[in-house]
Amino acid sequence: MPRIVFDKVEKSFGSVNVLPPLDLTFETGEFTVLVGPSGCGKSTTLRILAGLETVSGGEIYFDDRPISKLEPKQRDIAMVFQDYALYPHMNIAQNMSFALRLGKRPKSEITAKVNEVAETLNIRHLLDRKPAELSGGQRQRVAMGRALTRDASTFLFDEPLSNLDAKLRAKMRTELAEMREALDKNMVYVTHDQVEAMTLGERIVVMKDGVVQQQGSPEELFKRPVNMFVAGFLGSPTTNFIAGHLTEADGALRVQGTGFDLPLAPELAARVRDRSDGLRDVVVGIRPSSIGLEPTGAQLELTTKVSEYLGSQSVLVTHCGDQEILVELESSDRIQTGSTLSYGVNLSELMLFDPKTEQRI
Amino acid sequence: MTTARANRFTPYLFLAPAALILAVALMYPIGYMVYASFLDWNPSQTIGEAEWVGLRNYVNLWSDAAFLESLGVTLSFTAVVVVIEMILGVGLALLLDRELRGMAVLRTLFILPMMIAPIVVGLMWRYMYHPTVGIFNRTLKSLGFEPIPWLSDGSWAFASVVIADVWQWTPFIFILSLAALQSMPRSALEAARIDGATGWQITLFIKLPLMMPVLIVTALLRLIDSFKVLEVILVLTNGGPGLSTEIMSLRISRTASEFRELGVAAAMSNYLLILLMLITMAMFTYTKIQERRTAAQRAASEEA
Ligand SMILES: Nc1ncnc2c1ncn2[C@@H]1O[C@H](COP(=O)(O)OP(=O)(O)O)[C@@H](O)[C@H]1O
Ligand SMILES: [Mg+2]
Numbered sequence: 173m174p175r176i177v178f179d180k181v182e183k184s185f186g187s188v189n190v191l192p193p194l195d196l197t198f199e200t201g202e203f204t205v206l207v208g209p210s211g212c213g214k215s216t217t218l219r220i221l222a223g224l225e226t227v228s229g230g231e232i233y234f235d236d237r238p239i240s241k242l243e244p245k246q247r248d249i250a251m252v253f254q255d256y257a258l259y260p261h262m263n264i265a266q267n268m269s270f271a272l273r274l275g276k277r278p279k280s281e282i283t284a285k286v287n288e289v290a291e292t293l294n295i296r297h298l299l300d301r302k303p304a305e306l307s308g309g310q311r312q313r314v315a316m317g318r319a320l321t322r323d324a325s326t327f328l329f330d331e332p333l334s335n336l337d338a339k340l341r342a343k344m345r346t347e348l349a350e351m352r353e354a355l356d357k358n359m360v361y362v363t364h365d366q367v368e369a370m371t372l373g374e375r376i377v378v379m380k381d382g383v384v385q386q387q388g389s390p391e392e393l394f395k396r397p398v399n400m401f402v403a404g405f406l407g408s409p410t411t412n413f414i415a416g417h418l419t420e421a422d423g424a425l426r427v428q429g430t431g432f433d434l435p436l437a438p439e440l441a442a443r444v445r446d447r448s449d450g451l452r453d454v455v456v457g458i459r460p461s462s463i464g465l466e467p468t469g470a471q472l473e474l475t476t477k478v479s480e481y482l483g484s485q486s487v488l489v490t491h492c493g494d495q496e497i498l499v500e501l502e503s504s505d506r507i508q509t510g511s512t513l514s515y516g517v518n519l520s521e522l523m524l525f526d527p528k529t530e531q532r533i
Numbered sequence: 534m535t536t537a538r539a540n541r542f543t544p545y546l547f548l549a550p551a552a553l554i555l556a557v558a559l560m561y562p563i564g565y566m567v568y569a570s571f572l573d574w575n576p577s578q579t580i581g582e583a584e585w586v587g588l589r590n591y592v593n594l595w596s597d598a599a600f601l602e603s604l605g606v607t608l609s610f611t612a613v614v615v616v617i618e619m620i621l622g623v624g625l626a627l628l629l630d631r632e633l634r635g636m637a638v639l640r641t642l643f644i645l646p647m648m649i650a651p652i653v654v655g656l657m658w659r660y661m662y663h664p665t666v667g668i669f670n671r672t673l674k675s676l677g678f679e680p681i682p683w684l685s686d687g688s689w690a691f692a693s694v695v696i697a698d699v700w701q702w703t704p705f706i707f708i709l710s711l712a713a714l715q716s717m718p719r720s721a722l723e724a725a726r727i728d729g730a731t732g733w734q735i736t737l738f739i740k741l742p743l744m745m746p747v748l749i750v751t752a753l754l755r756l757i758d759s760f761k762v763l764e765v766i767l768v769l770t771n772g773g774p775g776l777s778t779e780i781m782s783l784r785i786s787r788t789a790s791e792f793r794e795l796g797v798a799a800a801m802s803n804y805l806l807i808l809l810m811l812i813t814m815a816m817f818t819y820t821k822i823q824e825r826r827t828a829a830q831r832a833a834s835e836e837a
Binding site: 245260304 | 718723724725727729730731738739742743827
């Protein structure tokens with residue numbers, strides 16, 4: 173199981189630069205989730221790692237071995253594709269054993285391995301069917317099985333769950349999480365779904381336009397996003413961003429804007445004071461879950477426009493001045509549409525961003 | 534109730550004129566040919582004056598050495614050209630199925646031969662095969678080799694017509710194979726690369742099996758077509774030298790016009806027709822089996 177290092181890897185398709193020099197490290201045995209919006213270069217990164225695309229510059233190392241010129245078969249990698257990419261003319265057993273058969277392994281070993289993997293994935297009864305005879309969820313399992321049958325050192329997943337319905341996706345997510353514990357392998361998992369990223373990732377790498385925005389544990393990324401993009405991308409419902417400006421009264425920093433005037437938590441105030449650029453205009457980031465009905469000494473007057481019932485939680489679409497603000501509440505707190513109430517803000521979770529650089533303060 | 538019934542018959546009513554014309558235009562000549570094949574009929578007679586001989590024409594053909602020779606030539610011509618064209622066409626498609634600069638131009642060039650009228654193809658090749666001024670023999674001569682009797686020696690003449698046919702029809706197989714290749718699921722090919730397959734193994738284990746349905750239909754179409762080939766050979770060799778390139782359609786036309794045996798010619802045509810019908814039926818059966826299989830698979834996958 174190698175440690176994988178991307179050293180200034182670049183990729184262009186013609187004149188389109190998809191990856192500006194990219195530096196990225198995947199530690200031995202780590203489960204890394206690469207997450208970002210569609211078209212940000214996640215698949216390209218994965219395909220470069222698999223050897224399906226060449227690099228336009230830079231080098232990839234497996235431990236200290238440069239591999240960017242190697243064929244896929246020389247990289248000891250297994251991959252699960254978004255559309256599963258099963259061989260339509262082979263039955264499931266043949267699909268799963270293709271790599272082993274090419275490797276000229278003994279028949280008994282191949283049969284044993286296929287049966288073993290089929291057993292763990294509950295697809296034993298499908299072994300002599302063709303891919304066209306399976307449902308989407310079953311195909312997905314087979315694709316997973318085909319990758320598992322090879323004892324590759326590194327597993328790559330390119331949005332493997334995106335073609336499944338919501339219920340099946342949740343189920344497979346749990347199974348994947350179990351598999352992650354059971355297998356001691358390098359795994360790189362690509363998704364555009366932040367929920368998948370948060371539930372699965374040991375380490376999450378957030379990408380945008382081919383540039384790594386931030387990497388770290390799910391909690392780290394959620395609690396301490398480095399910029400507005402990460403703060404807005406992770407977490408659902410999405411973070412509220414409101415324009416505001418800093419004021420100082422009685423030696424205490426406050427942030428004001430249309431319809432609100434909030435004090436800053438001490439640590440945040442200290443960080444603001446540490447800046448020497450005399451920043452006044454800021455963007456305030458408040459997660460919908462940081463707003464509640466309990467008074468906290470930092471109140472917001474909000475008018476409820478729409479209430480979306482989600483079961484145990486409800487999401488309120490409210491207005492504060494002319495800005496829309498999402499609020500997440502327990503469903504037991506019934507809020508009348510059109511009513512204006514005073515809500516408490518959890519100040520320790522309040523974020524401030526520099527509107528020019530979009531970096532968090 | 535009555536409107537419903539009327540509605541049910543309306544389509545047939547509208548179809549009737551077309552069906553009638555089709556029946557007259559298609560069935561009448563075939564019926565005429567079948568009827569004529571039971572006659573001893575000379576072109577100077579009207580069909581009513583011809584003598585009814587029953588199956589004599591059909592039976593006699595089997596002891597007619599020239600007919601058997603021509604049947605043999607047709608079968609070997611068909612077998613040889615279809616095999617060569619399939620190998621070349623599929624091979625070329627496999628080679629050229631990639632994004633290269635100028636590929637679009639190259640593809641257009643490749644399909645040009647198919648678009649030229651067969652008579653013209655025949656004339657073109659006849660000039661090129663010309664014993665003294667043809668390009669082949671002139672080239673051979675300038676390189677210091679002996680000229681080749683392209684059209685005047687039995688075996689060479691057979692090879693020459695095969696070459697001309699291969700030149701004209703390989704593009705047909707090339708185009709269909711290329712279409713099959715390009716509609717192939719790209720990710721399955723990538724999965725095979727990751728599974729460790731070499732280029733050859735991908736071709737052998739993934740591409741060719743996936744192309745097979747298209748290849749089988751293509752081969753059958755070519756088979757049917759090459760049984761009926763006439764113009765190119767007519768222009769190139771007119772069946773000669775001797776009977777070495779006299780394929781069935783030539784034999785039929787000569788029987789009718791030179792030997793003035795309309796009944797025998799009709800019987801031969803019917804043998805050819807039966808042969809073609811068998812092949813066509815094989816093709817239909819194949820596609821039907823294929824359809825049934827995909828339908829079954831779809832049903833199974835919907836059930837699951
Ligand atoms: N083969 C290709 N040729 C040209 N452009 C491509 C190719 N593959 C991907 N791209 C472009 O690269 C960008 C990143 O694509 P991709 O890595 O597939 O994004 P993601 O997987 O994050 O959605 C997209 O803008 C896409 O249009
Ligand atoms: Mg993608």
